Amino acid sequence: MIKKVIISFMAIVFIYVAVTNIYTNKVVIHLGIFVGNWELPNGNDYKVIDDAIARFEKLHPNVEIEYESGILKSDYSLWLANKIVNGEEPDVFMIVDEDFNTLSSLGVLKDLTEEIENDKKFNKDDYYESTLKAGQYEHKQYALPYESNPMLMFVNKTLLEKENIPIPENDWTLDDFYNICQQVTKDTNGDGAIDQYGCYNFSWLNSMYSHGIRLFDEDGKECFIDQDEAKEAVIFVEKLNKLNQEHIITKEEFNTGKVAFAPMSFAQYRTYKPYPWRVKKFSDFEWDCIKMPLISSNDKGSEISSLLMGISSRSKNADIAWEFLKMLTYEKETQKDLYKYSQGISSLKSINKSEDIVCLLGKDNKENQINVNLLDEVMNKTLEHSRFKKYNQALNLIDIKINDMIRNKNDIDIGLLELQKDINKYLNE
Known part of the structure; x- marks a missing residue:
């Protein structure tokens, strides 16, 4: 026991x-x-x-x-x-x-x-x-x-309906995008100044993605900013800016419904589309998002974080x-x-x-x-960019130089050629 x-x-x-x-x-x-x-x-x-x-x-x-x-x-x-x-x-x-x-x-x-x-x-x-x-x-x-x-394109549905322009399909191109911007950019109150605009905050980098451009080789040793397609991407941004007669569109103008388009991330869409954030952010017009326009509907060019x-x-x-x-x-x-x-x-x-x-x-x-089909297509058409140690710094240098080039109306051919030389030198230091 x-x-x-x-x-x-x-x-x-x-x-x-x-x-x-x-x-x-x-x-x-x-x-x-x-x-x-x-x-x-x-x-x-x-x-x-x-x-x-x-x-x-x-x-x-x-x-x-x-x-x-x-x-x-x-x-x-x-x-x-x-x-x-x-x-x-x-x-x-x-x-x-x-x-x-x-x-x-x-x-x-x-x-x-x-x-x-x-x-x-x-x-x-x-x-x-x-x-x-x-x-x-x-x-x-x-x-x-x-x-x-992923990055999408904001569409001011109210503005397009007022101009009798149908909302673009998801396979729209950069030509479609520019043509609509051209149609909606105008003086609506007859005071001689443009007060309705095509697109807010479409950057040179947005344009590079839409043109399907890879800026660097996989090893981060060479920059391709001087390629013909990159020149076209910068020229496209300049063309958009010229529509506004050099007026810089403000965030306030965008928020109050005076702009047809603006790049918008999916996270922004999900935050500001449902009530009550929709009312707080964009209360005077109806809006939605579609795919970003590409140089060709069959190309890869989606931007994603x-x-x-x-x-x-x-x-x-x-x-x-x-x-x-x-x-x-x-x-x-x-x-x-x-x-x-x-x-x-x-x-x-x-x-x-x-x-x-x-x-x-x-x-x-x-x-x-x-x-779901749209999201799946956007994710499948993403344009990948090389990852290397100096990537972010190189991209920041390019951003400064190209924005300066656009702002001061410098010669693009000469500017991009010099920029490529400078970036390649930096990458190989």
Whole structure:
């Protein structure tokens, strides 16, 4: 009898110790995130993340996910840099687009190639090719897309209806775009000054995308800004500006319905289309969004931004971090939640084609032109750009020079030739 009691007691002690070890020796995964993914109003900043954490911790009772809340996107790069310098960077973290090349080149991000190739429950082909490439640096995968945000074209439906112009189809071209801008640009009150305009904020970079232009080679050693197509893209912006007789369209003019078109991200569309934001932002006219115009309807030229997530190369729990990264960027429930609680879209093909998403988009607006087929087409026609260490700096230099060229009406042939020489010199220093 005593022997049985002793054995029972020892069994209880063993179970107690085992259970205690499970709950006191938890693996802690640190997550780095910021609020305001697309710098737009959103009352559910942590909802998608918190729900994903709850599901992950339920599947992995010995794992606890921790993150620091309240970090703004504008402060995040500095916050992360300080963590890296102190050797305290999170195991899994969001990556601001401008920081990706630097983090990859410095070895901060873990190369995910081995995990992707060996994980039988992961198929990289489930992603849109362009969004997956956004996380590649020198042909290696350092990050996965958490959320994407394609560029669309805002259409002032009220203004076009007033001018008896039908809303363009989604296969419209740059010629169609210019012709409509030309028709609507006019003096409507007879005072001799133009007060209705074609397009607000259509940049040279928007034009480059619409013309299907790649600015750099894959290795980031050569710039192609002096190609004929790039000249045409800059000339196109100049033509649009001439329609306005050199008047610089203001944001106020756009907001009050005096402009027919403006590039707008899908995140902006989802934020400002439903009530009450629609009333607060654009109350005097009806509007919607369609695809950006291309040089040819068959070309690739869609512009997209992707919010990436990666793993620290110094993570002591890389295996668990990989599983959690998949929960955020690959698990279907998390990716569907982006449509419920965020403003961007999933980078997974199957999610954007699902009936669930059709219903969610329909709730935003019953007359919605943004349908699943449109989003899928935009994502498939994205123009990918090379990722290399000096990419962002080179693009900033080009932006300054081309805007100066347009503003001062400099000779484009000479300007782009000199600019290409300067950029190539910078790339190879």
